Amino acid sequence: MQSIFDLGLPGMEFNGPRIVIIGGVAAGATAAARARRQDETARITLIERGPYVSFANCGLPYRVSGDIQKRSSLVLQTPEGFFSRYRVDVRLNTEATAIDREARVVELTTTEEDGTVEQHELPYDALILAQGGSPIMPPIEGLDGPQVFRMWTIPDMDGVHSRIEQAAPESALVVGGGFIGLETAEAFIKRGLSTTVVEATPTLMPPADTEFGLRIAQSLRASGAQVITGLTVTRLAYDTETGRGTAHLSDGREIPADIVLVAAGVRPNTELAQSAGLEIGPSGGLVVNEELRTADPAILAAGDMIEVRRRVDGRRVRVPLAGPANRQGRIAAINAVGGSARYVGALGSSVFKVMEDTFAMTGLSEKAAREAGFDTGTMVVHRGSHAGYYPGATTLSLKLVYNKADHRLLGAQAFGAEGVEKRIDVAATALAGKLTLDDIAELDLSYAPPYSSANDPLNMAAFAALNDLSGYSPAISATELPVARATMLDVRTYGESSKDPVDGAVGIPLDELRMRMDELQKDARILVLSRDGYESHIATRQLKLAGFEKATYIAGGMLSLKNYRK
């Protein structure tokens, strides 16, 4: 198979460096376009093992759901388009089977549509590996059934789509409660399937902290889905005559599963790199330096397959997300043709739509921060997404994770119907700038009643965190309850308390507290509870100033406590 560059093109001279890019989706496609913008003479070849190049893998579930009507809109670029705009030689259905680093040659195997297989070699001056990852197939009996799918490529998506159209499934099972699994679960729900999600860890969305996993589960359940956590699927059965499938769970339960989507994580595609003797790091990703070069300076890598610097603490991790992949592809291309761009690392910002709600996070979760050894503090607030007097405001739940010693922000998570991703993007920018809680308390964010409040939820969360750290108004996380020998003081109004009572709590509405302090013991450990944590902060100040030294409020109030009742 000859290269278009060897064949010659009228009026063009391609005598520059031979750039071979393996992998044609996010990082690879970006690298190819950028390499051309760097060098009009470069001979750029893009190798893709699948039948599509540069497709919108993040959009696949939304095609199944019907949100995206036109399948073609997911194919962002074609080999023809790549050629006419960028003079890139795209080779589809082509697997890179080996790298001869000494000779600087890649061995390729192309499978034509008619099934013929052709093997060929491609020399390179610079090789960019952008092979991404592959879905992990967990050890479940019956994974080879006709009802079992993944959601990774356009053909995967087509398979799910036509299965729903043709086999008339009534029930769907999603194995795995991460981004792809839950986005596809939403698609199944929208298609009218009775949907179950099974996640092996204790809560959905394992990168998030527990309370957010529980909130996501609540959203899905409210939409009619069944959510099962802490169990695994052991066996999948399918009756080809009836079209009905069944899944057997590790506790012996059986659930209907006419169609099954396996989304149990992704492993990086490092086999080729490994067989070429390149180093794989402890995270499982390919090791690269800041210029995204491997130990072999002629081989660079980008995207889901590599190990990157986690910006918050410098740890080497895998961050398989589209944004970092695109920026890495750009940098790898610059360096492949002699530039010296540097990749600073990833924050791991992500966002995910769950029915009408949104969950987003950036930086370290509380559990990741503790695991990394930070002196970890957290604060949760539940505030209006915009001014309460302007119509349409919804409750936004925001959690800040920070280092107690120096007040530095480590991460943030948020859940709600509006403005979630805004607050997380602000937090991501705060992480990039190494801002502290003090900085965030003073952040001037844009305010008008349809968009926010004069003090944004981010300001409020930082205020509350600082008040906790200084002892001005100490708070306890809802996750730390119950506390032995403590008095729970409920300062909600009588109406609120009677609608949603708390066992064993002393009820004194906030506006009566000053007059009724003699009902409380001065030296008691008092845990003040309010609807969302704000009025209990006011009560805690009154108590502290009146000499109740051990007054503390429950951060996030009832709204946080509720997330711990499954």
Add this chain to the structure above:
Amino acid sequence: MQSIFDLGLPGMEFNGPRIVIIGGVAAGATAAARARRQDETARITLIERGPYVSFANCGLPYRVSGDIQKRSSLVLQTPEGFFSRYRVDVRLNTEATAIDREARVVELTTTEEDGTVEQHELPYDALILAQGGSPIMPPIEGLDGPQVFRMWTIPDMDGVHSRIEQAAPESALVVGGGFIGLETAEAFIKRGLSTTVVEATPTLMPPADTEFGLRIAQSLRASGAQVITGLTVTRLAYDTETGRGTAHLSDGREIPADIVLVAAGVRPNTELAQSAGLEIGPSGGLVVNEELRTADPAILAAGDMIEVRRRVDGRRVRVPLAGPANRQGRIAAINAVGGSARYVGALGSSVFKVMEDTFAMTGLSEKAAREAGFDTGTMVVHRGSHAGYYPGATTLSLKLVYNKADHRLLGAQAFGAEGVEKRIDVAATALAGKLTLDDIAELDLSYAPPYSSANDPLNMAAFAALNDLSGYSPAISATELPVARATMLDVRTYGESSKDPVDGAVGIPLDELRMRMDELQKDARILVLSRDGYESHIATRQLKLAGFEKATYIAGGMLSLKNYRK
């Protein structure tokens, strides 16, 4: 008039510092609540010259528009509520007429509902001035007509509201094209009035750069409003019999104006401070230090009346916005009772809804940056608000303003239907962290198809700015056109170009450019034009690499050029 603290309250002892706060809206109300949380013994009095305390002044136009149905939701706190929760003595309809700094006494005049006037004195240990500003009434003949209103207080709002209900105006005139004027213009449009906005400066929204003022005008015109800029209103006439009003403009034109809203700017209420001998700065605001103390350490000040540090360059300016006012009120209260909190200054972030669109800005506009002496660079991009293949994406126009020498961001402005305030809040956070274009290019913002693209518009704008600064892909601002002796090269497709042709341009679609470069002169100054600036960047790279040294593209492409055709 005795204080509630002197009268005595059952079971309470108020023998702490006497805190007097003059002004009961944003900064003042916040200061009162915070002072109580600092000190349960303080004797806190809140003086308000109007009949309402702590009302939502930012929400007033939305009550007129009908968006806010319940008038009462705009009254955030009542004197009774303030008393029961915070033990604050609120004095409504009370004007502070003088400060005796030596004796530490404020002289007050209260006008009761029955018209009786009572004068009294109030001693203070700490005085917090939070008197805000007042609308400027420009020199227009006939301003005393029954059809003329302001939009500053609850009674103002009630006046406009009942005027629309009772006098059945058909036409409305808004004098002044800033935030309040335009929000009220939108309210008039929604109420079915034939609405005209007259702004004396050349474009609407004077703090913004010209192109955004023009975009806002386009939105209003598309909603049926008339927008007149660069002219003033000289005279207002009103026929009480017919209920019809007329406005005479400085060019002799007459326009119908059955109801008139004057929103021609705000001046700080510094008369009291001035008469007490406190210093007024060059900006017209009261001078305070970082602790928000005036030269008299017993007098602090917060909110619209003070001069603050502009964070981007340290200049002392007035930033009359609700967010800063709230945070200043908090800090003034802490310091009034012996604390030592510091105010770092304001970024001036603001957001404004214009019909279905949003405009937001933070930091310095291009004109403010030039005026401040920065080596000012700008970049404009027009990108999808989220992934184009996911339904509902709209075009977001984003402008970054930066210092060329060190790449530091100085400000940002954005306009569009979705995600505008998100990008501006990210930019505000970047300003707080003193981030550079290089940092913004690498920002990891959260991405999923319903929310953004893998490279956010902020990343793209920073990429483009850096490519311009390095000469990799030089750009020229649409504001710099026309350029003498330059060749305009239109690289849009034939279809795009024929729909929206550009006079005198050479048309070569991008994908044909490599084959047709001989149609261009190597040493010509070539200005490359595309739809939004992105494809012209690709073309510019091709031209530069082919030896066309003076190739430059027009930042923002046709979408920017169009904003300069009124």
